[in-house]
Amino acid sequence: YVWLDAKQVPRSKTMTMTSRPSKVSDLRVWNYDGSSTEQAKAKAAAKSVERDPDEGLAPVKGFPSGKDAGAGALAKLKTFTKCVLAEYVWLDAKQVPRSKTMTMTSRPSKVSDLRVWNYDGSSTEQADGHNSEVLLKPRAIFNDPFRGPPHVLVMADCWNAWDDKPAIGNTRAECAANMTKYKQLDPWFGIEQEYTLMVPGKVGEKATVPLGFNKDGSAPAPQGPYYTSAGFGVAIGRPIADEHYTMCMEAGVKISGINAEVMPGQWEYQIGPCRGVEIGDHMTMARYIMLRVTEKHGVVCSIDPKPAEGDWNGAGCHTNFSTASMRAKGGYDVIIKICEAFGKVVKQHVQDYGEDNHKRLTGKHETCDINTFKYGVANRAASIRIPRDAEKDGRGYMEDRRPGANCDPYRVCNRIIITTGECMNQDIVAEGGAKHAAFVFIKPHAVYDKVKDLVKEKLAENGITIKSEGQIKAETIDKKKLIDVHYGAIAAKAVMMKPSELTVQEKAQKEFETQFGVAWSKVMEEGLVYNAMDAAKKLDITADELGEKYDQLKKGETIIKFGGGFYCGKVDGIYVINGFYMSMRGKFTAKGTSIYYYEVEWPADKLAWSDFRGKVLGGTDPATAPGSSLRNIVYSKWEELGLQAQPDTGDNGVHASASPFEALAERCNWLRASVGRDSFGKDWSQDPLVEFEGGKKSLFDLMEDLDDCSLLGIFRSLPNCSSSWCLALVSVVDGAGEEFGGGEQECPWWWLGPGWQEPPDNLPRLMQQDGLCTWCASATMADEKRVDPATGDAITFKELSAA
Structure with missing residues (x-):
């Protein structure tokens, strides 16, 4: 773009376009800093197309392409x-x-x-x-x-x-982690890299004379005619700037423009818009290419923030930034909020904005001094400049003018996204109240990159933020018994507890003797009872082989149920407790496998936990889960996603916490989180006020001098706390709702206490509809009065279920 300044001198700057214009109307209106040419300026908002960081390079004819063979x-x-x-x-x-x-x-x-x-x-x-x-x-x-x-x-x-x-x-690692953490904000960055071409000094010594300064080292005419200039004696170093631009374009670096700056030998190139950590990658490569270009031209490229003493502007890295909400309708208010947030952490930002930046941020040139913070529309003397178009359109981006030319782009953008993310999270809390926090993991059979991408996309689509993510290998799962803790009582009986530690009720012992023709005490005395892990060793078979044998047992003949998640089956002459569990466990502990987890959170008022489980995750059976749910998508597109077999109710792709309380337990187990530091555990550890019997009461006061069973009654009676938390607590303490045999779940009301009649044998006890088994959900059950074992009150099943 070429134009005339206030004195009719031609000026120019160059931008990158997606296509060659065929007529004037194909071009867009651009802008520049008129204060350097005695004219006005207004920055235009950037547009971007997302680039996959693993996006492929085009093949070259005559050369093989693909993975290096080493x-x-x-x-x-x-x-x-x-x-x-x-x-x-x-x-x-x-x-x-x-x-x-x-x-x-x-x-x-x-x-x-x-x-x-x-x-x-x-x-x-x-x-x-x-x-x-x-x-x-x-x-x-x-x-x-x-x-x-x-x-x-x-x-x-x-x-x-x-x-x-x-x-x-x-510094890229931390930046990448925070960009992932705040990915739902969809941050865009554009950085204006100013640099100064210098006359080489002695080898190993810092160059001190800018290209274009007088040979005797004295300063040339004051700044003013050099910015966006053309002609000998003012546009100094253009061949280098142009060659660098071309080289970056050929490389695939997202370079969007160049122009001469206010001092002789000083230029600027712009990188972006880029999404997330990509900005640092492209900036670093652009800087490297510049060093290579200057090698053959015999000059030095300096990114010193104050390359020449005196009345000269320094060299900066103005960083333009926006989030999806800033770019959306009404985004101007978000811009102002974020500017205000930046003003509260000035010191932290300046520390990450480059070395020796105090020499540049003096308040005499281009921005206010290093210890002062202010923002303004089209104000080049402010710390943050808001483009005029952003004010006019009511949305756009902001420009942080403080980063120095030698700044680390990863540190700068990391600091920006941290402050912005924390600011936006505070808004979420203020507007929407509490946040839910869950633990999600991809099961071993589905740990593939495409599934990871799918999970991230689905979470982001539903406003769910990923706080952390990572891999947990099978060896760790096995050694630390993580899967055993995860499956709770079922696993404990199969792996952790010896038969002598189990309690078999007298009624169950009689049923055992009737079925097997031998007393329970007799087989115990003779050492014929084993937990699943010891049984596999005793029989010298694998966990899968034990599971296969257990699957062939017949109810009423070779296997008996003692209670919730408590089975005993006769296998090759010995009695095995919960033998089905070992094959389940083996899927998580097989050598070379792993899970891939996500610690997530979202505003409680934006997504109910039941919708998180039912609509985002999907039901246990992936074939019948909603079509837009994670489990159904993995089920339907399993080949495309790289899975070896179509998922089923056991291998259903993805697990997610069933409730806030279960999420707390899972984070403590899988991530070794501290209850006191966990977001949910902390809330319940700090004596919250809860609604109870018509008024607000201290939770700790309500629990004083109460035994466990009485506590359950209290939890069932808290109407305005998280109902799913209370229900999950009841389930965990009472031993209900445990997953078993392929990830299915028992009806949560099944083991609540005395007075609950047995259903017919042909009705499954597994959850079928509305979170209940077929028997509990039947009309004949719904209006029958029962005694709530926690309170002693008579209540219909329908009322209890609704509560």
Whole structure:
């Protein structure tokens, strides 16, 4: 774009467009900083198309593409002429780009085609000499604009080889985690990187003279004519800026524009819009490409925030930012809220905005001083500038002008998303009250990348935020008995408890003797009773084999039910407690398998827990679950998602907590969370006021001097607390609602206490409708009065169920 300034001098700046315009009306209105040319400015809102970080590179004719086969394959080649060079780029301890290049057997088409590499971290101040290996994990892939096709540049981050933790200087890891945490905000970033071309000094010494300054080192004419300029003596360094622009475009870096800046030899390029952590990857690669370009031109690229002393602007990295709610109708109010939030954490932001930034943020040039915070519309002297169009349209983005040119883009964007995320979460709490928190995991048979993507998309679609996520391997699950704790009483009887620790009621013992022709006490004395784990060892068979034998047992002949989740079956001459459990357990402990978990939360008033379970997750049987639910989608698209077999009621893809209380228990088990620090546990540990008998009462006061059974009555009587929490507590304490035999659940009312009649044998006790078994849900049951074992009151089953 070329225009005339206030003195009729031509100026110009360049933008990236999606297509070549054929007429003037194809072009969009742009803008610039008129204060540098004595004219006005208004920033325009950015538009973006999301780019998958693992998006494939196009194949190159004549060269193989796909996953690198490694050194073993290279050794078998007669010549390397059809091989591909991959230059890995990373940041050292001081955020300076480094690189090394490897030969690959084929051109990678996506990031997962690349292998993890390593380097000597002791030479980059990232490790000690006696333990110096640092790993390079590929994160983004670009075309190599210097060597040309089929070669590639690889953006990698650094991890300690000895503990697999982020290496010194790896700020990307934390940024990526927080971008995932606040993904539902859909953050977009655009960064304006200012840089100064310098005359080289002595090797190893810092360059101090900007390109275009007088040969004797004295300053040229004051700033003003250089910004967006054209012509000899004012547009100094254009060939370098243009070459860098072209190289970035060829590489696939999201460079959206360039222009000359206010000082001789000073330029700016803009990266973005980018979503999330991608902005740091593209910024880092753009900086690396600039270093490579300046090598052959014999100049130095400085990103010092104050490259020249005197009355010159410094060099910044103005960071433009927006979320989905800022870009939506009414987003201007959100922009103001976030600006206000930024003003409360000025120190934290400035600390993450670059070294020596105080030399630039003096209040004399381009923004207010480092200790002052203010925001304003079209105000270049403010800390945060809101574009005029954002005010006019009532939505848009904001520009944080404080980051220095040498800032770490990962740290800057990480700090921005943390402050914004916390601000938005406070709004959610203020507007919607409490938040639900659940534990979700993909079962071992379904742990594939496409399923992970599906789960994330479905959660985000329903306004559910992922607080943390990760893998738990089978070895850990087995060693720490995580799955055994998860399945509770069923697992305890099968794995943790010995037969001598089990209580078999007298009535059950008589039924055992009638069925098997031998007294329970007799088989116990003779050591013929085993829990499932010990039985498999005794019979020298696998867990699956024991499960298969147990499945063949017949009710009333070779297997008997003693109580809820308590079975005894005769297998090869011995009596086995809950033998079905071992095959269930084996699915979680088989070598090479794992679960992939998500710790999630959402506003309680936006999504009821029953809808979370019923509509988002789906019922136990994936075939009959709602078509839009996770379980049904995995069931319907199992081949497309990479599963080895179609899911069923046991292997139904995804598990999610049945209630807030169960979620607390699951986080304490799987994540080793502390009850006192857990969001839900903390709420109930801090003596909340609850509605009870017509008034608000202290929960702790209500519980004083009460035994367990009395406590259950209290919990059933709290009308305005989380009903699902109370119901789950009753279920957990009473031993009801436990999963067994393929993930099905027993009716939660089945074992509540005396006075509940047995249903006919042909009716299953499993949940069928409305969370009840067929018998409990039947009309003949609904109006019968029972004695609530917790309160002693007569109440119809319908009333109790509704309560």
